[in-house]
Amino acid sequence: MKKQIGMIITLVVIGFALNHAYADSVPSWVKNDAKWWSEDQMVDKDFVNAMQYLIQNNIIKIPASQNTNTTKSDHIPKWVKTNAGSWASDSITTSEFVSGLQYLIDGGIIQISSVGNQPQGSDQTQSSNTTSMNANQTQLSNMTSVSSETTSCDNEKTPADKQTCLDNLENQKQLEAKMASSTPYQVGPVTYYLVGTDAINTGDGEMIIIHTILENSQSPSSNPDLFCTGPFACNYHLSDGQADYPPSIFSLTSGHLELVYNKPVVIDWNFYSKENVGGFNFDQSKQYYFKIEEPFGSQSIPLKLNLQ
Numbered sequence: 001m002k003k004q005i006g007m008i009i010t011l012v013v014i015g016f017a018l019n020h021a022y023a024d025s026v027p028s029w030v031k032n033d034a035k036w037w038s039e040d041q042m043v044d045k046d047f048v049n050a051m052q053y054l055i056q057n058n059i060i061k062i063p064a065s066q067n068t069n070t071t072k073s074d075h076i077p078k079w080v081k082t083n084a085g086s087w088a089s090d091s092i093t094t095s096e097f098v099s100g101l102q103y104l105i106d107g108g109i110i111q112i113s114s115v116g117n118q119p120q121g122s123d124q125t126q127s128s129n130t131t132s133m134n135a136n137q138t139q140l141s142n143m144t145s146v147s148s149e150t151t152s153c154d155n156e157k158t159p160a161d162k163q164t165c166l167d168n169l170e171n172q173k174q175l176e177a178k179m180a181s182s183t184p185y186q187v188g189p190v191t192y193y194l195v196g197t198d199a200i201n202t203g204d205g206e207m208i209i210i211h212t213i214l215e216n217s218q219s220p221s222s223n224p225d226l227f228c229t230g231p232f233a234c235n236y237h238l239s240d241g242q243a244d245y246p247p248s249i250f251s252l253t254s255g256h257l258e259l260v261y262n263k264p265v266v267i268d269w270n271f272y273s274k275e276n277v278g279g280f281n282f283d284q285s286k287q288y289y290f291k292i293e294e295p296f297g298s299q300s301i302p303l304k305l306n307l308q
Contacts, residue, residue, distance in 0.1 A: 030054065031088040032196050032306065033181055034097070038085025041304055044076055047084075050181040051101055052110050059177045062102055076109060175264060179213055188296030189219035190226075190259060197290075199282070199305040205273040206282035208238060210290050210303065212267050216259035224296055229255035238271040238280065239291040239300060245280040248272040 037047040054060040080100040087097035104110040153165035182193040195211040216224055228234035228247065237244035249270035259265065269290070273282045284307070289300040 030060070030181065034084040035088035035306075036304060038081055038088060046183070048076075048104070048110055051104070053180040054177055055101070055105075055110065057173075057177065057180075059173070060098075060101070062098060062105060074109060076104065080104065175213065175266070179215070179264065182213065185299055185301050186217075187292055187294065187299045189216055189222075189224050190294075190296065191215045191217040192292065192299075192301065193264075194290070194301055194303075197288075197303045197305055198308055199284075200308045202272075205279070207273070208271045208282075208288070208303075208305070210238075210269040210271075212269065212290075213264050214259060214267055215264035216261050220261040223258040223260055224294070226252060226257045226259065226294065227255070228252045235293045236269060237291040237293075238269075239289040240280070240283070240286045241289065243280070244291055245271055248279075 033042065033047060033050055036042040037044075051060070055062055080103060083092060083097055083100040086092040087094065101110065153162050153169065156162040156165050178195055179193050182195045185192045185194065191214070193213040193215070195213060197211065198209045200207045200209065214226070226235070228236050229252075231246040231248070234246045237246055239245070247269045249272075252267070257265070257267075271280065273279050284305075288303045288305065290303055291300045292298055
């Protein structure tokens, strides 16, 4: 009897430890996708595609399922979506969120047997951006995987050099994951990945930060040149549909940036309201856009503000 009780306690402890380990494996920035999906700002197919990529590339680790009785279905239960929103607001644990992903895997909605599989989301509407997202995910999956490819770093001469190499691999892995879970917009040869947009009250005004990843994805023979030398000479603006506002701070320190083929770069675009040059009066009820006007193409990307 004592042995049975001891075994039960051991199994409970092991189960708790495994759940905790998987809980720690989910990057916190995935909460943005979970929040948008729960609020119907992201369609089912986009969310499923993003989660499938992250799971397949071991960025989110899902425990092996013990449930062999789950009925295959292309319908996502409401409780899974509710769980995602609750996790994004820190109302439930990461383990509970992961259980929802496990359900989608068991039901065949998230398919992780191979990279090329296409998940069966419940939303059958497929926009051009969704198609572009699928294409870019395929492209990303063909890039050099860094999730476990650390052998090359063993050739470094010093421990410090090896650690730098490992850090670079990890940064590349996180960058690819963010690209996979972001919405891509093709403008000429450049793919603009919209990672997220924060609206922050600074006390003396509002600051909107647009987080992007840019990649020259289609021009191996030439490098597109991004141009923004300052508030009065810039090909990038924040727009409310009626007026355009230049960035106050941006990452193009020399005023321009050449994009090398298949070498993505991270750029944050900062826009301040009121007192600053070219400032704007922030109105939460307005729809804002990230406006691109480069010689190689133009587009206005709708923004979903994360109010802070």
